[in-house]
Amino acid sequence: MKPYREMTREELQAETLKLRAEFEQIKSLHLKLDMSRGKPSQDQLNLSNELMDVLNSDSYFLDSTGTDCRNYGVSGGIPEAKNLMGEMSEVAGNDMIIFGNSSLNIMFDQVSRSYTHGVCGNTPWCKLDQPVKWLCPSPGYDRHFKVTEYFGFELITIPMTPTGPDMDLVEQYVNNDPMVKGIWCVPKYSNPQGYSYSDETVRRFANLNPAADDFRIYWDNAYSIHHLYDEPERQDTILELLHECRKAGHPDICFKFISTSKVTFPGAGLAALAASQKNLEDIARHMSVQTIGHDKLNQLRHVRYFGNMANMRQHMRRHAATLRPKFEAVEETLEQEIGGLGIGSWTKPNGGYFISFDSLDGCAREIVQRCAEAGVKMTPAGATYPYGRDPHDSNIRVAPSYPPLDELKKAAQVFALSIKLVSAEHLLQEKEQEKA
């Protein structure tokens, strides 16, 4: 089929009629499918069930230093958990604090304590005369944006590229404006594109000269070991930021976040933060008032389950085996159904949890709406931009992980059909307006 833009008005009319009929047919199936969130599937959850066998009533509950993990104490995490999560983060165990089950919660609390008490002795952000500004590489992760929106910060959109955020713009903002206090980053297999930052991008981050002493890079390495392919050449690697920041003489400008939410269980994993000693001490002071400590039994459970990083990597290969066909199914469906039609483009990531789709300008919201009508739930259009407003109304995040493969294939068909229908109608309307 030829690209929609090259079709005549009559051809587009015919195509639209045909697509509408197809759409009505699919609607009559009353599907109930979900491609909206990056949730692991039941098959993936089952991969970690033996985590529940690690501790039982006969277990030895002491950590390597003799601390009883059942009792109060050790607010920064047991040493072996720090070491394991440190290895996952490519830093020393000593660079880590282990928290509860949610890295989003760590990020929220980090923003909150900066707001209420300031970063390392700087003025609390709630006491500043002007609103804090926050850089948001977009399309990006909606829950990141929501945290900083919730605190009333001014969110600034930074365009994303296949090598990372537009670093010229990042440098311009960070190095000149003292009200710019942070930036959200998902540096590896980014949400939603699956892009990984180039070495140059990471080095430029490490070499920022922030106008604000309390500027911090919020580096959410959520998909650090979440490859889809076993072949090394299809596994993205990125430079380790904390090390690069130390090399650049700016050890304090970053917070790294990591979790096992998509390694073991999203509801019951481990979440952790890596940072310079100065930052860790600042955070520990705050934490000592906030809590007596996080769940150390779950730390012990994870440490004993994996034993070492090699086993965790092996475990991730099993996740990849169930995720890979799903990503490929979406990619194939899109290629088959709309390849060459000139009505959209999409990413083909080597890892992570998402595919990013870009429709013709002005079509995304309607495509998601059509999907909903046909029983397929997508992430709301616009969600990948600050304030939920996509200036081009073109980006849609596709989350292939949760539905079983056969359902996902149906959902991808509905998605492709919705794209075609909305695009055809949109172009037809354009042609009719030209004519009028």
Next chain:
Amino acid sequence: MKPYREMTREELQAETLKLRAEFEQIKSLHLKLDMSRGKPSQDQLNLSNELMDVLNSDSYFLDSTGTDCRNYGVSGGIPEAKNLMGEMSEVAGNDMIIFGNSSLNIMFDQVSRSYTHGVCGNTPWCKLDQPVKWLCPSPGYDRHFKVTEYFGFELITIPMTPTGPDMDLVEQYVNNDPMVKGIWCVPKYSNPQGYSYSDETVRRFANLNPAADDFRIYWDNAYSIHHLYDEPERQDTILELLHECRKAGHPDICFKFISTSKVTFPGAGLAALAASQKNLEDIARHMSVQTIGHDKLNQLRHVRYFGNMANMRQHMRRHAATLRPKFEAVEETLEQEIGGLGIGSWTKPNGGYFISFDSLDGCAREIVQRCAEAGVKMTPAGATYPYGRDPHDSNIRVAPSYPPLDELKKAAQVFALSIKLVSAEHLLQEKEQEKA
């Protein structure tokens, strides 16, 4: 022996010399004992080891509504956990939100979100011109006071009585001063006295008419089912606050906190909050930005372990069996060693985790110091008052739970000896000053 105050200077001198010799002897034993924190003992932890057997790789991981507890979702807690914790709190499951493992963390976050975003639409406390004032019934729980001190509030000491805080003073502050935004309460088996609020006290709390719309009672019912005795007449009961507040037409003025930290494991229990629907909705809005949800597997584990409240109460009887002899040992040692000497008084609680000791004015700090010299760690003197400053320097919190009974008996001996020595020296000095 006669009361120290009735001794002549010579008698006191002789007593002091004798006590110093005893003290040197005890120091030479190089003890290393700890009565400083309300930590369960190893025997108590062992009571809950079978909690670790509840879930294994063959378990059914869905809650009663079909939610997979391994995955993301359900940020307020699974229904059966709400019901169990609700019953523990004497409210409906629907009045509860289940959080992570730490009720202190819930309280901290509740203060923090009031500070950053305000309570139910009221002005965020960080935006007020004057500092927030907070009522602190004292002696009280040091970690409570620290939270509000950390946010820069003005802490106001309210004297504690055996029936609860001085309610005349509480009413005077709360009903007249709009800057008074909260009060810390441990209403049952209070920390450190083991007092339980009388019905009149609870009703007066429920009938407060706060000058501030965003005043809240922080009701930390940490020891709700933590009796030391099986006999009903030795089990304290208190009125349920949320119900009383509803009856009084003030459903929104309280937050209730509860946890299983001292039921199962302090490091890995469940913590929860109970409040009015209006308050719960306000909190849920905040939480939806802060986290995707807390650890639901641990919720499931607790629910399946206990099954119902009757079993949880039965479990608490086993805790009581190990705690009771410890409380009695401290009480007996104090009675034997300093009873009738007129140098101190102490509480004899029916539950909870602490005994409160009051020395002669001006002696507490020195007694704790002497204990430390002899290898017995006590809670720092002053800790039970706002800012760590006891105006009489007389209150010492005794925590008998953690050491094994034989060690505890030694520690209590050291404590009693330190009280005698410091008191005798103190009175001798008084007599010498009178003479001079």
